[in-house]
Amino acid sequence: MTLALHNTLTRRVEPFAPLAPPRVTLYTCGPTVWNFAHLGNFRTFLFEDLLRRYLEYSGYDVFHIMNLTDVDDRTIKAAAGAGKLLGEHTAPFVQAFFEDRDYLRIKPAHAYPRATESIAAMVRLVERLLERGVAYKGDDGSIYFAIAKFPGYGRLSRLDTRELKVGARVASDEYAKDDPRDFALWKKAEPADEQVGAAWDAPFGRGRPGWHLECSAMSLEQIAKCCGTTTLDIHAGGVDLVFPHHEDEIAQSEAATAQPFARHWLHGEFLNVRGTKMSKRFGNFLTARDLREQGVDAAAVRLLFWQTHYRKALDFTDEALTGAGAGVRRLGEFRARLLGEREKGKGEGEGKLAGLATKFETDFRAALDDDLNAPRACAALFQLVHDGNAALDVGAPGAAVALTVLDRAMEVLDVLPTAKRLDAELRRWIQDRLAARDKARKAKDFKEADRIRAELAARGVEIEDTPSGTKWRLV
């Protein structure tokens, strides 16, 4: 089996083949740092994390680029509203984004180009498009892309067969454009832009980049730098970016380079709340930090998301999140059991567990090879937990192999419970209480034993009596 991924260009699941294996160039549209990213945004980033990790698991050498949109309509408006300069306003949100990323265990990209630090590349791209005659200066002084000059326009979003909704595109600056569907590459500086420091000089006039231009310029600049190419292997983002954002990126990039911009386009579906997409606009959002403050284990969020295919909308509910949390703990228990066996020196060799693990790995790969079918991969995982536990119950060998295989899969899914921090004092207290309870139990003073158990539970210590003594863990 080899990896196949859905390609928005063809609307089909296609075998994935990078231009220059094992190198894979991956560009994912990052956050606009005008505010905190919400969980819906992170569903996309998490889907991209799964993609990135599975490519690596499959032996590819991934170069992952994620841009930070730190200048656009919203960042300018937000900065102006806060009476700050653009950079002053966005800096804390960039910081917050990285914190949230780490909380959710998303692997850092190899490059995080920022729009405001890539202006030179954007100016060069606009100049090239002007030279090639596919861009023009509108009556308002802004530079526009002439979609009539780019025959492939609409291929990604199937716009060629669409009709625009009457009135949908009536913008105030429409008179400035040759065709209402033309989009801005470079917007002439307005007083509001100057006020927050969002304007740059360019040969074609002082202004600021359009959002679509930013991604084209940054991705082309980064892959040229890292890999000496002008074509991305994969470009990914949320479904809402298909049109116009990605359509416009293709037009700009391909008109400039005369090369395919991206070979494979992947789009993740929305995170919904009661059937409607989570959005700042609707006010139905939740941020990663909200969950962290509620003490939600990031592993539960990850498992919840993995249990729905990335191309299907997922309704976020507390009940579903709680359920995922229970699954995460069960996985943690299973791994702890395997680890215990290995440490007792009983887990070596082949045997039942090793066989189950091998079977699991085959199923796991087959599932993810099939357009990242993580729900199926999770089903295989829980099958291993179920069968593995049953095998452990009857003392089957092979735990060490199973542990290795499990940990390898966790490199992709990363859904084991977060280890709780424990200081020496708490540890001593727990030992003391357990000893006291043990004494009470031996004396058949179960009332006292249960009282101590409740005392432990009050501080988050769960206990479990086993033939080899009382085990405990923090919850």
Added chain:
RNA sequence: GGCGCCGUAGCCAAGUGGUAAGGCAGAGGUCUGCAAAACCUCUAUUCGUCGGUUCGAUUCCGACCGGCGCCUCCA
């Protein structure tokens, strides 16, 4: 209006032209002083509705109902 997606158990959710994975929750049992954890058993004769194609459809086609998205610098 145009383009497109979705509708599977209490909840979440895979999947296939041949008769329904997995998770959570729930019930009973084993184990335990009691618990916990784990295991065993059970929980959709049925996949929005109605037609059609087929030996056979949840899976293909059509219509309808319901929900949603994009067409507005939204992940």
